[in-house]
Amino acid sequence: MRQLITEKSAAIPKDLFSVTIHEGMKKAGKAFEKLIGDVANVTLQQLFENIIREAGVLTALCKAMISIGNYRCLPVYLIL
DSSP states (O other): OHHHHHHHHHOOOSSTTOOSSOHHHHHHHHHHHHHHHHTTTSOHHHHHHHHHHHTTHHHHHHHHHHHHTOTTTHHHHHTO
């Protein structure tokens, strides 16, 4: 899967209007590769922090908290 995403991301469009891969997949592929590279270089705590930030977990959590109107829990998750 990693190889396919990398190949599709690096592919050159055939013409002006063709799209090689969805931008979200490109972003996910880059984040995934960065996290794999981080495994050998950072502590476990830093790895979890990077997963929360790079993978968009924090953003999704904040959006979910705001959408349900639970504003009291929001600052607890932002401290991470």
